[in-house]
Amino acid sequence: MANQGPAYYSPYPAAIYEGVITPPEGKALLLEEVVDEEIAMREIAKQMLTKENATIFPGPQVLYGYNDEAKKKATLIKEMAEVLNANMIPMYDYRPKYPKIDAEIEINPNHPNLTIWHNNIKAAIFIGVHCHYANVALKMVRCETDCYTIAICGLSGHEDAMATLRDQHSSELEKFIKIAREVKAELKL
Amino acid sequence: MAIDIYKINPEFRDIMPKEIIDLEENATWAQNQKKPRGIKEMPDTKEILEEHSLCAGCPEAAALRYVLAALPKPEETIIVNSTGCTSLMFPHIALHTVHSLFGNQNAVATGIKRVLDWRFPDIEKDVVVLAGDGATVDIGLDYTLQSFFRQENITTICFDNEVYANTGGQESGATPKGQVFKMAPTGKKFEKVKMWELATTAGCHYTMNMTASAPKAVAKAVREAILVAREIGPTFLNIYTPCILEIGLSANEGLGEMKDQDKDRFASYKFVSPEAEEFLKKCKAEGKL
Ligand SMILES: Cc1ncc(C[n+]2csc(CCOP(=O)(O)OP(=O)(O)O)c2C)c(N)n1
Ligand code: SF4
Ligand SMILES: [Mg+2]
Numbered sequence: 001m002a003n004q005g006p007a008y009y010s011p012y013p014a015a016i017y018e019g020v021i022t023p024p025e026g027k028a029l030l031l032e033e034v035v036d037e038e039i040a041m042r043e044i045a046k047q048m049l050t051k052e053n054a055t056i057f058p059g060p061q062v063l064y065g066y067n068d069e070a071k072k073k074a075t076l077i078k079e080m081a082e083v084l085n086a087n088m089i090p091m092y093d094y095r096p097k098y099p100k101i102d103a104e105i106e107i108n109p110n111h112p113n114l115t116i117w118h119n120n121i122k123a124a125i126f127i128g129v130h131c132h133y134a135n136v137a138l139k140m141v142r143c144e145t146d147c148y149t150i151a152i153c154g155l156s157g158h159e160d161a162m163a164t165l166r167d168q169h170s171s172e173l174e175k176f177i178k179i180a181r182e183v184k185a186e187l188k189l
Numbered sequence: 190m191a192i193d194i195y196k197i198n199p200e201f202r203d204i205m206p207k208e209i210i211d212l213e214e215n216a217t218w219a220q221n222q223k224k225p226r227g228i229k230e231m232p233d234t235k236e237i238l239e240e241h242s243l244c245a246g247c248p249e250a251a252a253l254r255y256v257l258a259a260l261p262k263p264e265e266t267i268i269v270n271s272t273g274c275t276s277l278m279f280p281h282i283a284l285h286t287v288h289s290l291f292g293n294q295n296a297v298a299t300g301i302k303r304v305l306d307w308r309f310p311d312i313e314k315d316v317v318v319l320a321g322d323g324a325t326v327d328i329g330l331d332y333t334l335q336s337f338f339r340q341e342n343i344t345t346i347c348f349d350n351e352v353y354a355n356t357g358g359q360e361s362g363a364t365p366k367g368q369v370f371k372m373a374p375t376g377k378k379f380e381k382v383k384m385w386e387l388a389t390t391a392g393c394h395y396t397m398n399m400t401a402s403a404p405k406a407v408a409k410a411v412r413e414a415i416l417v418a419r420e421i422g423p424t425f426l427n428i429y430t431p432c433i434l435e436i437g438l439s440a441n442e443g444l445g446e447m448k449d450q451d452k453d454r455f456a457s458y459k460f461v462s463p464e465a466e467e468f469l470k471k472c473k474a475e476g477k478l
Contacts, residue, residue: 063201066194074198088204095242095280105206 014139015159022157022166029157029164037165037172038179044125044163045180047148048084049189051123055087056080057107059129061154063092069170070128076173077127083180085189086125089115094133109137113144121145126161127152127168134158152176192218192264195283211235216283217257218264228258228408238281243274246440248430248447249348252401253278256319256346259408261415261477266315267305269298271324273355274432275348292329294318295336298343306342315344315415322349322363326384330362337391337423344418345425346411347384350432358435365454370435385458388425394418394465398458400429402447409478416472417465424465429455 023029028040048054062073081088089107096110103111103118109129116124124147126134134151138160141149150165151158152173157166165172197205197213213219215235220226226234236257243250253275260266263284270276272291279286289297298318305314325333325347333345352370353359360373362382369376385398395417397410407428414424431446433439438446451457461469472478 058201063197063205064194065196065198071198074200078200088201090201090204090206092205092209093280097240097242102206105204 013143015142020159022159023164025167028166029159029161031162040163040165041176041179042183044150044165045084045176045183046187047123047150047163048086048125049180049184049187051148053087053119053121054084054123055089055119055121056084056125056127057089057091057129058127059091059134060093061130062128063090072170073128073173076170076177080173080177080180083177083184087119089119091126091129091133091137094130107137109133109140112137112141116141116145116147121147123148123150125150125152126158128154131155131158135160192283192285194285208238208240212238212283217260218284221260221263225261226258227412228255228404231255231258231404234258236282237278241281242277244434244440246433246443247274248401248433248443249274249350250278251404251443252348252407252428252430253282253319255401255404255407256317256411257282257284258404259411260315260317261412262313262315265312266317267301269294269301269316269318271318271320271329273321273324273353274350275319275321277355292324292327293332294320294324294329295341295343295345296332298345299336299339299341302341302343313419315419316342317415318343318345320345320347321354322347322351322384323353323359323361325349326362326382334387334391337388337393337425340392340422342418342420343423344411344414345388345423346414347425347427348430349384349427350430350435351381352432352435354432354435358432381454385425385427385460388423388427389460392423393425393460394422394462395424396426396458396460398427398455400447400451400455402444402451412478413469413472416477417461417468420468421462421465427455 020032023034027034028037030040065071091107103115107115142160149161150163151161152165152168157164212235217236220234236254268286271294298316302316349363351364358370358372360377364377365381367376385396389396395414401407418424433443
């Protein structure tokens, strides 16, 4: 359960205090290790294809069609879910929901672990979630669950995820889907 | 871009909760695009999620629905809000809003309005400030009055619950004399500040003091105030939305409290400048009201 962080500020032991930082441009992060993007993509696909109740959590930046890139990403994420045999649960906004959150149909950064516990999710992708909320949610999930978290981030990535891909736009998603198909074939799934 | 920010990508419609789909389909602007709408359409439309985070029965939630239903052009409107209970509702509506630093709302609104007029000279854009009494009458008083002095084309609405509700019940300038709160145990020592009179003196062209007991009256005031702000100059509405929690009422007692105050501290005050009066007559003749 939650420990007091080294800075006595975050209630969770954040990865940054263990020396883990986001990957440099062109690279990815697997646990504590900086690796080539393709290696991380293969590992992510493997985790999602083999872990129980793998789930994609799309955030507002892809749920709403506010520009062409968001619309394109939506189509690709749907395809990605099919290739990975993954469920999808939206993180459509970030408001605290009291007294009750329906953990079956939504996740929000204030209680992300509840959704993961309730649905017994062992691998999860966060995509299109604004960075400051992804940071909050990923810290809690890292600390309170045994879920393998994956951040597919349009900016510089998230060190609190088990695997992080940075600078991910629609062309990178296409590449990931292609790799995921190959991994799926190799695993004979 | 504009309202597309609230349009759900078709790929994700099947995983979105029903309340969010409803909000998109029946939001203020969605209905407004089909036919101009108002308070009468409220039963069939959805301005705010049912599971908003105000206290059950808080009159602020009802008043916000009346305000949203009365916006003349919701899809071209930006609401600027300030910290407080009022601001808790804004993530639960499908309309452009900007959360400003506590008290800064009228300064922020001024900047937004000026830039919008410069950027979109051919489109009427309405900027509406909606903030609590602590933000308007105390901490943001300077910015609020300065925006009136400068004759900014913005509408300012104060949800006056006569207390700093969100921080647990401290007295504000709008608290009536003698009132005791949890965090104001000795009672307020001076009279309630008559913000509506200050607004008129400071140059507002349309000022009202009222309660939110009658939806139609609120809607009429909102629509008129916004039209006047667009063409003539600043307008101000002070609307009583009692904090039932801090004055010890239950969820179903807010309306009764507002009705009582219609005859007391919030007895109707209305000021309309001669220019605004002339303009409103023209609007009426053109069917805009
Ligand atoms: C700059 C700043 N000062 C103080 C606060 C603390 N604060 C948050 S809400 C609030 C009271 C709001 O009172 P009011 O404007 O009357 O709104 P209400 O909650 O009553 O609707 C205060 C003082 C803050 N958030 N920011
Ligand atoms: S504290 Fe008062 S103003 Fe705030 S939501 Fe509750 S009843 Fe409304
Ligand atoms: Mg108040």
